[in-house]
Amino acid sequence: MDLATLSLLVLAAALLGATVQAWRIGNDRRDVRLLGGITGFTSLGAVATALW
Numbered sequence: 001m002d003l004a005t006l007s008l009l010v011l012a013a014a015l016l017g018a019t020v021q022a023w024r025i026g027n028d029r030r031d032v033r034l035l036g037g038i039t040g041f042t043s044l045g046a047v048a049t050a051l052w
Contacts, residue, residue: 001050008046015039 019035 005046005049008042008049012039012042012046015042 015035016039019032019039022035023032
């Protein structure tokens, strides 16, 4: 596993944690969706670097 994949996985995990916390405390749905979308794109980037 190279450094880019590991970095993206760590970032995706941190963003997922922030998204769950934002959802739990009742932040605006728009903000939670934005965090979730960024998390998804970061996860896709990690998968792409792992497969590349």
